[in-house]
Amino acid sequence: MSAREKTVGVIGGMGPEATADFLRRIIAATPARDDEDHIHVLVDNNPKIPSRLAALFEGSGEDPLPVLIAMARGLEKQGADFLTIPCNTAHYYLPAIAKAVSIPILDMVALSIARLAARSPRPRKIGMLASPAVQKVGLYESRLREAGFTALFPNADDEARILAVIRAVKAGKLTDQNRRDYADVSAALERAGADACLIACTELSVIGAPNARLPSVDALDALVSATVAEAKGTTQ
Helix, strand or coil: CCCCCCCEEEEECCCHHHHHHHHHHHHHHCCCCCHHHCCCEEEEECCCCCCHHHHHHHCCCCCCHHHHHHHHHHHHHHCCCEEECCCCHHHHHHHHHHHHCCCCECCHHHHHHHHHHCCCCCCCEEEEEECHHHHHCCCCHHHHHHCCCEEECCCHHHHHHHHHHHHHHHHCCCCHHHHHHHHHHHHHHHHCCCCEEEEECHHHHHHCCCCCCCCEEEHHHHHHHHHHHHHHCCCC
8 A cells, every 4th residue: 555545444334235335436436457556445334333214314213323433433443544434314423423533534415515516517406315314404405505505305205205215225125116216206306496416325326316317416426536535645
C-alpha cells in the first residue's frame, strides 16, 4: 500500500447484500493493474445491528446506536483512517457515531446532494426512492431544501410498495413484481413533478435505476466515489 493511501473502515451489514454491492463498486471504481493497486478495506459486515426501521419508523425496536458506535470504535482500533456507512437510514446516527471516534466519517447524504447539484441541467424536484424511515426522521428533506431542492416522497400506498421491495432484497427474494412496483413508484414520482430521482436506500441501489426516462443519482455511487478518492488521496 502506498504511503499516501488510507485504509477505509466499513460499518456494514445493513443489509449484507448492500454491503457486498458497495465493495464490488469500490473494486470497479478503483484504477488498478494488479491486487496491490486496490485500496485497503476493513469491513465489519454485521447484520445483527438492531433494525433501523423498527427503531425509527415503527418506534418499537432496540436502539442500534450502541452497536454502531462499537463497530466504529472497533474499526478505528484495527487501523481504519476513515469510516463509511453504506446505509442511508443509518446516517441518522452519524453525528453521534462521529463524536465517539477520532477519525472522519464520510457523509453519504451530503455527497448525494452535491452530486445532484452538479448535474446539468440542475434538477429542482427530487423524487425520493428511500426507506420510509428516511422521510420520517427528515434525513434528506431539510438538507435538500437548504441546497435549493424540493423532496418529493411516495404516497402512503407507494411507500408500502417500496418497503416491500426493500424487505425482498434483504430476504434475497426479489421478484419481477417487486421490480415492477419499484418502477411504478418512480413513474408516479415523475408524474408528481420530479425531474430527477435520488436512490437513497442501498437495498434499492442493488436493483439500480428504475426509470430510464428520469435522471437519477444513486447515493451509493456517491459514497463509492468519495471512498476511493479519500483512500487514494485524489480529488473526485
